[in-house]
Structure formats: C-alpha cells, structure tokens
Amino acid sequence: MFGKNCTLATWAAAGACGVMLAAASAEAAGWGSLKGRFVYEGQDEGGDVKVTKDVEFCSKTPLADETVEVGDGSGLRNLFVYLYVKRGAKVEVHPDYAAAEATPLTLDNKACRFEPHAMTLWTKHPLEIRNSDGGVGHNTNAQKLVANPKFNEQISNDRPTVKKFEKSEPLPTEVACNVHPWMTAILLIRDNPYMAVSGADGSFEIKNVPAGKQEFVLWHEAKGFVRDVKLKTSATDRKGQVELTIPEGGVLDLGDIKVAPAMLGL
C-alpha cells in the first residue's frame, strides 16, 4: 500500500526517489565508438529464387536468396549489431545525432526485391516505403512487429507509404510481400541510434556510444541471435549479447570477427 512509488512514498523514502531520478538524468561520462568486421568461414549459399508470380517482370533481373550474403574478403553482410537497452530504460543520445535532421529513410520495392534487404531505423526518422516496379503491385507486410502496430499495406507506384514508429522493437523484424513470397527485408527499429548492419565487406561501425560497459546484441536473419561469437575476450550468449567496454573518446576496434556457418545454424 505504501512505498510502491514516489507519489505515495513516505517522507523517509522521498529521498531515495530523488536519488534515483538524479541518477537517470546524469550526464554520460563521455563517448566512444565501436567497429569491426564480420568474416564468414563458409560459402555464400544464396541459391536462385523460384519466381512464381509476375514471372515476366520479376525474371528480368536475376534474383537470389539473400539470407546469407558473403561479400568482399569473405565479409558477412547483413549482420545486425545493436546496443542492448533494458526494457523501460533510456539511453542518452550524442548531440551530433540529436542535431541531425529527421529525414525519412527509404525501403524500396525494386525489381521484385526489397532495397535494402537489411536496414536499421532510429524512431526519429520516418520510414518511407516505395514501389519502383511500375505496374507491379507489392504489399509490405510488417505483421511481425511487436512493439509498434503491425501493418500490411499495398504499395502503389504513385504514392509511397510513410510510417512513423514510436517504440523500440526488441529485435530485427522480417518484412514480407505476400504477393511475391520470396521478397523479404529485415528492419531493425530502435528508439536510439546505436545500431548498425554490416555492409558488403562485412564491416560495421557505431559512433558516439556512451562510454563504459555496454551490452551489444548480434543478430542475423539465418539464425536470429548469434551466440558463441568471440569478440576480443568475451563471447556472445544465448541471446546474442556480449558486454563490451567502450573507451572514452576512443574506438573499440574488434577487428575481424569470425562467424562460422554453425553459428548461423547452417
């Protein structure tokens, strides 16, 4: 009945509440960056896609299975790295991020695939979903969203759909097109900018992270959370999490990070 929260708290407890509030709004000690490069120890197994709908149009550009994409120098593409934030907690955003403009980021339906295949989205930015395939209808089915409202909309060529999100998704979400079942994209929505997806060469960088001990998550669409990946001294756990120390004013370079096919469940 008493002492459950600050408004009802007794005189004695009031002090404690104040302390908690003070801690939450404390300035971060400093900022640092995280970078690295994922190196895949297996083959690119992306087979061809079976085109079953709008065959004529969609067969014009070759389509491949994008689940595991290996690029330059065995770089593993589309591996997500993001800061883990406990439910309900907030993380401070570096002024550079805060000052940046809230321009929409684009997810395009192009040549019967999503472009990009994997993307990150800070809730500050709206998501613009386009359809650049003239005359071919695509729908964008985001029924797997959990924190934000699910949606599934037909995207026509003339008018892109713009979506604004409010909450962090706990993990990257698959977005699909029902008309063309091979079409999927992976979208990570967070209410902070501390996330990245590895590029064609497997490298990634997250800048201006609050310095100190932080938990990061590794996620790949083939497996979900990627466990047992060695990063410097520690390895990711069941939920793909690993604790790293971000140096103040410096860069934590993880170098080449080896990912074995087994880690992706292959």
Added chain:
Amino acid sequence: MHVIFGVSTLVMAVATLWLLAKDHNREWKDWQLKDRKKDAWVIQANRDALAAQFADREKTYEADLLVAESQPIDAALTAQFKELVLAERQRLGEKTPDFARLDARQGDLGAAVAEIAQAGDAAAADLLPLREAARRARGKVLGEMVRYVREASFREKTLVDQKKIVNGYRTAAVSKKGLQIHDGAPQQALDATQQEIDGYDQQLGELTAGIAGAKEFRTSLEGVVDKANEGKASLAKELSSIQTELARLDEQVFKNTSNVGEWVTRWPVLNALYDGNVRIEQNWLPDLTINYNFSNVARFDRCTTCHRAISKTVPGAADQPLYPAIPPERREMTLALDAPAEPPPEGSTLLSAYGMELSKRGIIEDGDVTVHYVLPETLAAKAGLQSGDVIRRVGEARAGNPAAVSQLLLELRSGTKPVDLHVRRGLDQPFTTHPRLDLFLTDLSPHPQKVVGCTVCHDGQGSGTDFKWTSHTPDNAKQQSEWIREYGWFDNHHWIFPMKPARFVESNCLKCHHQKGGLEPSERFPEHPAPKVVEGWTLVEEYGCFGCHEVNGYAAPGQTVGPDVRLEPNFHEVAAQLLRDENLTDRQRQLARQLIAAPDRDDVRHELLASVEQDSQLAANPETQAEALLSAKTHDLASLLKDVEIPGRYRKAGPSLRHLASKVDFPWLYNWIRRPADFRPTTKMPQFFEQYHHLSEAEDADQLHASMQFEPIEIRALSKFLLDASVSFDKAAAPAEVTEQPSAERGKWLFESRGCLACHAHEQFPGIAQNQGPELSRLQAKFDHPGGREWLYAWLKDPHRYSPRTKMPNLYLDPIAEKDAQGVPTGKVTDPAADLAAFLLEVPTDWTEGDVPANASAPLSSEEEQALADLALAWLASDAIPRERAQRYLQEGIPARLEPRLKADEKVLVGITDENRIDRQLEFVARRTIGKYGCFGCHDIPGYEDAKPIGAALADWGRKETSKIAFENIQTFLSNHGIHPPNPADAAGHAAAGHAAAGHAGGMVASAAGAGDAAHAHGHLDPLDFDDDSSYFVQAINSHARDGFLWQKLRMPRSYDYKTTRNKSFNDRLRMPKFPFTDAQREAVMTFVLGLVVEPPADKFVYKPDPRQQAIVDGREVLEKYNCSGCHALKTEQWEFAFQDGTFDSAPQVEDYPFLTSRFTEKQVADSLKVDGRGMLHATVHGTPIVDETTGQPYLVDEDRQPITLEELAEIEAEEGETVPVFYPLTLWRDALVAGETRFRGVEELLIPAAREGYGPANGTAHPAWGGDLSRYLFDKVVARAREVNPQVNAKEAWGWLPPPLMDEGEKVQTDWLHGFLMDPMPLRPAVVMRMPNFRMSSDDAAKLVNYFAAASGAEFPYEYRPQQQPNYLASLAAEREKPLDEAMKIVVNGNYCVKCHGVADFYPQGSELAFGPNLAGVYRRLRPDYLRNWIANPARILPYTGMPVNIPFRAAEAHLGGVSQELFRGTSVEQVEGLVNLLMNFDAYAKGKAAVSSLVQGAAAPPAGAPANQPAEAEEPKDEAAAADEDLSGRQATRQ
C-alpha cells in the same frame, strides 16, 4: 397419595427441565457460535495485520510531525499573505498594517531552519532541540498569521450579526406596513414606512457585499496558512485513514463477538423472546415444492443455519468465495521456512524475526496452533505461510502450543537448511463458502439462494437442523464411519431424497436443464458448469445406450420433463427395405430413394405412404384384390412411415449392416462379434459374449458349459445371417481421367491433411487422437479379402451411398490435376480416394482373427451340431409347441400347411431337408439371437425395421423404487469373489490369448486385478476394505441404493445372474453387454442416469433461454453431431487474469478507419481500471497463443520477446539469483480492454505474464479453446510441406490454408448463403489444403447451425437487412454519382489491387494458389455488407493471420483521407471502401449489365428511355472505361493461358 403426588411432581419437574435442556442444547447452535467465532477470528487477524503494518507508521508519526512542523515557510507565501492583508486594508480604506512582527518572526524561523541545515548530518537526537526551536519559531509565524485571520474572521462575524439585526428591523417594518394597510393608514405614513424598508434594503445590500468581501479575504488568508501547513495536513490525513480502517475492523470484531447481553438472551426461555443473534435461518420456497408422497408442499431450506458462510464473497468481489473450500488433497502441505540471516536478539518475537504472529487460539479448535497473520515480504511470507494456517509440526516436533512453536522457531539458526513446517490450510464444512458463486447463491448468479434454495440441487432434508436428520450423504466409506463416530450419522431409509454425495451432485441439474447445451461452458461461464453430467450425457449419446433404453424427455409435445435421448424414426430403413419389393412402381421407387437420402422430407414420406396404402386398400377388398401389386409384407412395412408425434433425434450408434457382405468377410465378422475390442481396443461396441465372471463356482459348471457351448453357435449364426441377409451394393468405378497409380505415400499426406484426423485416430499420427469415428490402424487386416479394397474405395468416395445415415461426410475426393509452383497443370491426374485406400491398406498389422471358423459354410463338429440343435430347440419349444414336436420340426421341418400361422422367425423352419438343415437351424437361431440382444438398437439390419428397443426405459430411473430393483444375489457374489473377480473365459486359455491380452485391456476389467482382489473374498463385504471410490458403491450395494446397483450393472452386467442362472434357461439369462467404460466414464454415465427423475419443478424454474441463447443451445447439438469442432475453432482461448498496474506497456497508437474503432462503454473502461482488495487489476482477453512454426506448440518468451524454455529459465534464475519475468504472447481474437486501454485485434500481440506452473496466465486461468485441434495439429506440417516447394513461404499465412475459425462466422456471412453452403458446400478458397465436406445434413440441422453462428457472434438472425441489395439502392446511388460501380471496378481490375490475388468471375490470377483468395464474383451472395466493409478497410483487424494487405489506407491528415489514386475512384478513402462494397454487393446486377440479354432475343424492343444505371443501356456503349477494364480482364486471362 402425597408420596405419589410428590414423586410424580418431582418426575414432572425433572422431565420438564430435561425437555427444556434438550430443546435448548441444539447442535446447530454450536455450529453457529463456532462460525461466528471464525468470523471474529478472521476479522481480528486482518485488523491485527493491518495494525502491525501501521505500527511503525504510528510510531514515526510524532517524528514525522516534528519534521513537518519545523519546515521553513516559503517567503513567497508570506509575501502573498502580506499582499492580501494590504489589499484588504486598502479596500476598506484602513491604515496600512505594520508587518514588522510578522517579518521578525519569519526571520527567526529562517534562522532556526538554517541551524538545522547547518547541523546537516548530525544524529537525530542532536537535531531534536534544533527542530523543536524551529517548530516554535514556525508556530509563532503561523500564530502571527492566524492573528490576521482571526481579525478577518471577527470582522466577517460582526457583519453577519449586523445583517441579522437589520434583517429583523426590516421584517418589523414590513409587517408594520401590512398593519398600516389593514388599518387604512394615510398614504404618507405608508410612504414613510416604505422609505424605512428601502433604507434597510440598502443596508442589507451593503452588508451582503461586505460579508462576501470579508469572507473571501478570510478564506484566502486561510488558504495561505493551509498551504504553509500542507505537509502536516497530508500526514494527519494519512494517519486518520488508518485509524478509521482500524476502528471499522474493531467494530466488526465487536459485532461478531458474543457480549454479555447476548449471553443472557441465549438462556432458555429468554432466547425464545430474544434470539441473541443465534437463530434458525429459514428459506421458504413456496413455488419450488417437494413431493411428500402424493402431495407437493413448499420447501423449507434451513441449511444456512449451519452453513452460514456458504454465500459470502470477498468484499468488493461478485463471486470470489470468502472462505474458499480447498480440495482435500491440497489442504495438507509442507512449507520450508528459512531462519533469519542474523540470529534474533534476546526478546525477539516471531513478528520481528519472521514477520508473522501466532494466534492465541485456533479458528475453530482452540488448541490449534494457527498463524494469526503474515506481513508481506518477510521470511514467513516467502515460505508461503498464510493467515489461518494451522501448524501441525515443526520439523519432526509436534506443534503443541503457540508458545512452544514460537520458541522453536526463534531458536532456528541460519546456515542450516530451512525447517519444514507441516501445515493444514483451509476450513472444513460447514464453515466454507460454495466453490461456484458465479453459478450459485449470489444475487447476480443464475441460481440466487433466495429463489432456488439448496435442496432442489443437493437434495437432503432441508427442514432438518441436526447433522444426522438432514440426510447428509458420505462420499466414501471412510467418511461415513467418521460421520457415524462424530455426528451419530445413520442411513435414513425413510427420507427418500437423501443428499447427493459429492460425486453425483451434478445429477440434479437435469431437473431443470433438459438440453445438454444449456449446461456447457459459455462466454459468461467459461469454467465448465457441469462437466461430469455433460460427459455422462455425451457418453450415453456416443455409446448408443438409447438404442436399447429409451430416455423420453417429453410429457407432451412442447412439454419437456427431462433430457430426451431417443432413436430417430427409422424411415430411411423402411424405405430401403421397401425397395426390395420388386413390384414397386417407378414413382414409388423414386420416392423411396429420396426418403433414404433425406428421411426428414415429410412430403416425400407422406406421398410414399399414401401410395402404398392405396395398394393396401385394393388388397383388402376382395373385388379389387387382383389389382394390388405389392406384398402384404410391404403393406405392413409402409405403415411404419406414419407420422411420429414427438420424433427422437438420434441416429443409431453403430454402422449400417444392410450391405455388410460387401464390406467384411466371415472370419473377421465372427471375431468382431465375439470380442470387438480384440480387433479395435478403443471400440465403442460393447462385449456381449464370454462374460462368465459369475459362473466360476463349482455349482455353476453346467451353466458355464452351456454358455461356452451355445455362445459360439450364436456368434456363428449371427455372422452367417448378417452376411446372408445383406443387400447387394454397387461399388464405385474409378474415374477415367486418372493417370497415376494409387500411392500410399500420397495417401498418407491426404489422410493427414484432408480432415480424416478430425474424427479418426491412426497409429501413424501419434500427435492427434479423435474418437468421433473408429480408430483405423488395422484396416489392412479387416479388408484383407476379395472386394475389401473396392469397398473401402467406394466408401471413401461417397459414404452415404453405403450408409445414408452415416455421420462420415463426403470429402469430395475427386481426381486432382497436379499443378506446378506457378499453378500450371502438369498433366498428371491422381485419384485421392484410391491413394487413401492404398495408404490405409498398406499400413502393416500383425493382427489376425485367430481361432475362428474359416468361412460361413465350414462344417460343424458333431458337438457343435448338437449344441445348435439344443439351442434351436430351446427357442422353438413352448407351451404351443411341446418339446418332442419341436424336436421333430427341427429335424424334419415345420409342415408347410402351418406356415400362415407361424411367426416370421419360424417360417425358416418350413421345408427342412438334410442338405439345408444346419443352415436353416442357424438362421432360426440367428433371428432369435438378434431379437434377444437387440442388435438393431445400434445397427440397420434388414428385416428388423419394426423392432422395438429391448431395454428398460430410463426416463425416471433416478427415482426408480429400490424395492423394484433386482439386486438378486449381488452382495453374495461380491462377498465371495471380490469386486474384481477373474473371468473363467480368460482362465480357459483361449487359443486367441496371444492377441487377446492387448484386446482385452480396453474392453474388460483387467483380470490381473482379480488375484490381488481375492483378499476381499471373505464372504463379508466391508466397504472399508476398498479404495475410496469403490467403498462408496459397495456401501451403496449394501444398503440397496440405486447407485450401487447401477455401478455393478455397468461394470459387470451379467453378475446379477449369479446363482439365478441355476434356475433359468440359457435364453432367459441377462443380456446387457459390457461397455468399455473407464471408472471415470462409468461414474459420469451414472451421474446422468441418476439425474433422470422426471420431476420438473414449476415451469418458471425450468431453464428456458432467450431466443439467442436457445439458438446457441440448439446449435451446439448439431455442432457436436457432426463434430464441427474437429476441424474448426469455435471459440478461442479465454484468459482471465489479475495483474499489477504497470505490467503492460502502453497500447500502440493506430490510425485507422473510424468505423473500426472498438466501442467500449465508459463503465467497461472504469471496470477495467478497478483495483481489487489485493491491489490487482483484472482483465479478460480472447485469443490464441502464438505457436512455434516447427512444433506447433505455444512457447514462453522473456521480456524481450525471446523464446525461452523452462530449463533455460531455471538456469538463468539460478545464475542471477532473481526471478526472470516470462510471458505468453497472445494473438488477440477480439479487441480487449486492459487497464483502461483498448488492445486491438490484428494490431498487436499481448505479452501476458505466464504462470510458472502449467500453461496459462499468472494469477489467472486460461479457459481452453473449443475446436480447431486439426488446424493446430496440421499447422507446422503444412508449413513444412509448403516450404518444400517454396522455402520463402510465410508461416503465419498457413492458418489461411486450414479450416477457418468460426468465431465471427455469424457476423461474416449471410444466413441464407450459409444454409445453402452447409447443405451443399462449394469450394471457396483456392489456397486451402482441404475443402468443406458434405455431411448431407437436413435443412433443419443446417438452419440450427446458421442460427447458432449468428447468435454466438451477436449478429442479426434469422434474417438480416442488406440495404445495398434493395431495389432502389443502385438507382439512388446513380443519382449521386455517375456510374458508381464502374469506378469501383477500376480498383478491382487494377493490377495493383484485388486481381493480384483474387479471381473475378471468369478471370483467374497467375501464380501459386497459396496466396489466392476467393473469387469476388460470389461475394454478393456470401458476405454481409458491414463485414465486407471492415474486411476491405483492414483485413488483419478481422483475421490477424491474413496475408491480405490494406489496399485503401486511411490517413486522417492527407487529402481525401488517404485512399487509392483519385484516377481510379474519386472520393475519400471511406468513399472508396464503400464504393467497393457497393460493387461487390451488387456484382450480379453489374455483371448482368455487361451481358445484354436483349441482344440475344430476336426482335427485342429497345430499352425504355431513362432505364436505371447498370441496365443494358450502359452495355450499348462499348468504349466506356469499364468495358475497357473487361478487355483488360480477358487480356490477363489470355496471358495466363
């Protein structure tokens, strides 16, 4: 004399006193006083717990007050105060006040406070004088302020007083003027007085304004002072609320404790005048009469005299019991109590060390060591102790008294393992509360105590007030002996309504509930109201008890008296038998065939009957006799087609045997009849033969021999006869277009995916086991004979051809043209029926018939021939045919001249020769045997159309006089053999024993138990020797009660023949077969049968639902009959749970069409925010758990929505040492209100805190879904299969390929469409793996289903109004805009939208069918317009799993509210949606407009001018856009081809 007088006076006096004492010391008074004591104890414990929790608060109150009173006063406040005073002085024109003193005191306070601040971290004690000084300083500041307030107050009061005086003067002046007028005073005087009055009025006005000003000034000053005192005030308020609550509890304790006054009034004589709070509670129920032997009198229920707490609820909760009755098995427990980390210092109490107190005395028994209260978050709370727990033992030590237990616990030291506390929780009757207050007793329940009382449900003697006189009934022998010991209980034979024992308490539901659906779970009562009696009812239906035992629920048409479970009229059997008369006219033949297919067609039946009766009249008249075509047999048969006044509704439980020879061969049939469970352990067919338990004694050797000799003859005769009497059956030919050979592999997938598993079990599919139809694992052995495969094929193709009344539907196993991934045919055509047959017949089985005759004509041994002759003789010999003559008849045949006088069975004995003697005798025996066992009660057997059920009617068996029940020698039997006697049939060591073991396990009482049971065979039947359940029934047999008889009758029906076989003939023996019930099933059946009493109470008590509820009740019967729930989900899971505020994240904000908003009432919102006594909120949500794509099972997730197994959870929790919250994600199937927020279906999945043990929510219940098992079973399998073809398949869409859930079917479809669809289903969705089969249901059944769906989803029925389809609608629409439907058609045919996935009329989209929806041309007949609108607007809001996207988005901020391009359709998104609805609801009219009929008719006149839009006039303009769209359509089709 004096002595006599004196003595008798003395005796009289003593007798009177004794009488008074006896009358005074009544048992119930003790119970009441104990119950009051209990109430007082509980309230006291609550009070003390509260007081203990607040004790600290009260202690620190003074210190807090000091802190509050030594706070500085904000300078701003003082300034404000001063300003107010200054302003007031100025207003009044008074001198400027001098605030020097106030300022000085404010300064003093500032200094004092500064000192405190300086002292800072100093010890509290050192701070005390400083605080005291500050408090004084503050008091002075406030005192100074109060001086001003007082001044203001004084001024205000002065003004008020002045006003009163002036008012008085004014009143006097007014009355003076009145007198002056009366006295006729001069005008001048009047004017003067008026002037006087006006003067007063002016003064009053000034005073009123002055008072208002003064008041405002005073209150604003007070406001400032209050503000300065704010902290202190809230502290005082908090304390006062605690004190109020404690005072309230104190008062309650007092009320429930006996005081001196009460004690006095409870004295004899006095208590007649004042009841002293102890009185008999009487519930008078004049309309709910009880039958006192031929006279119905009002009920007096006095049960609550002792059961005082029976309807008490937790304060503030409608149906939570205040004193929950905990089931016996959960009352004793062992709790582990940890010792405090630090050893408690000397003088510690349990409260300080463990956070608990022990009570000085127990709740009921003073000596019980009872936990008084437990404070939250303490060691005691952690151990799980609760107030009221009785501590029996501490570790190994017995808990003697509170002090000893206290000492023991305080001596515990940490570091060792926790001590085990053995605890007993909960209260005994009569101190507990009824467990189902939602259903009973409370005013909001359907059975309020005031209206129905107690005994109408429980029976017993309601007017009794002593335990023994109220006819309580013990639930087992142990309880009985306890009761005898404690309460002097006895079995009162003179009270004919003894209380129902707990095990049969549901029986009495049947008095008022005459339809099963009225007792089944509903949305309002998701917890099953009467599971046992409903199970019993269902078993009676499933096992076909009604085939022999009629249960007639009607006193007259429309007047029900109980459940009605009777066979339907056998019109279809009669019609089938009529067809055997070769002289039927073609019309008669046609009618008979129609009647077979639809026996409910009265018109057909009447015509057929009239036609045959006409022929019969011709035959009756000697003049026209020659014109009659039909045989006398046919005439008699047709009379069975007459109307039946109140027809029964149940089909025969067993399969039709009319064409049996086409299906099975002789050895299989022989074995089946002999021991059905041998071939199929799960069969519902009972065991007729080899029931010899009662024939195991030496004296019974002859009887046993007779059985073992005659029964094989009976079995052989039956098998042969059934095959011989069988009517030929045309098997189906395979369709010509099939190109592929049958494949068992394809068949296996078909068996799994085409719905077979919704009704049948098969060992190859262990994940699902339905029992609507038979288990099918061993079909290879059954059909291993010529023609077997063909029969199976024909049966699969069209079951109704073989058996018109089978519940097996036609699965439309038409040839399948294979297609590739793009949907293009490959040229291969398979035959699913052949594939299925191949699968079923290729599953290997090692089952064989064993020791059976090879075929029907295998020769009999001489012993067998003799046995046959003896058996036939026993049947034939009678008073009319003496033994010797009968013997002769059987050898030489009955002379032909006697034939006309013979019974039908005997006619087969006419014309016996040496060649046919055996066959004729066998046939004769078979016919009599069928009559004896009543085989036709469950099976359609040709020639037995007019047979009547052979068993006793059961409609009032629950009241059958026990003197009329033949217990015979059953007690002796059980005494001598125990309750699990061995069966000599097993001991005889049948050759079939090898497989019999498996077969018998399900069918017979395991004989292994017999050996152990022999211990009971002492010749004395003591119930206490048996387990609890059996002991009840043994006791019931001992006291010759109905339930005892029934128990043994169902267990071992023939055992009542024990010893009686010795003086009756073989054919007169008992014939009831043994049904393969488990103990629980048997008890359920008994619950049903014992409830059949034909004692309906007054009409107003009989359950009569409103029309909507009635539709649900009626519909459920049909749903069950066809097992609709085998495939379809009819109800989702319903989760009811309590939770702490803040458990759920806020609901996501959605922008959607206004008409999609869920409209919860303000009351509903307020209710969802209500906090209960435990500080919890409550919610009810409807939905389905999210299942794993590969296992199809629900899974737990952590707060990041990551799947987590229980093992992982345990591991993490052990590692981190704290509880990790886990949840079940639930897909909502209905918009829900959770903590005041709406959670939308299709928008989010709700994370619900999961229970740690078992499946469901924490702090709540998951009421199970109804139906959809097959869909759940198939989900992961269809996903895996689809991925073989296309790895990118989206698993969630797979729900759309499976039978759809039907929760919202009523809102969705038009009633007449659904009716037609149910009777003749057509394919709808291209994507589904199975299509709706055809059950050949009657129009009546279909109508009941339609009404059910509408009623269950709250839709209009039986008719619904569809404005869009009214004749004027299109015309008025056309007045508003040009070509309204054509524009909408542009959206439909645009490549981006509908035609991407839907066929439209002749157009069919390209691609994989898995993504396709139904053809849109048929929507106008199928869907309701509002549903269609909502569906188009946002499909996921109706079907959360659907892949169909939002095509017309709603965006409030955009032009035209979002929507699709204006080039397609001009208007807002809302108008576009409505435009599509208009088009689709009028697609027929639209299409007609495109195909001008006039052009097809030669010389047709031109349409009149002003023809409505969409009429042929439009079709004449070939170049309009819609026509272009048509071209587009056909163009697309062309590309597809």
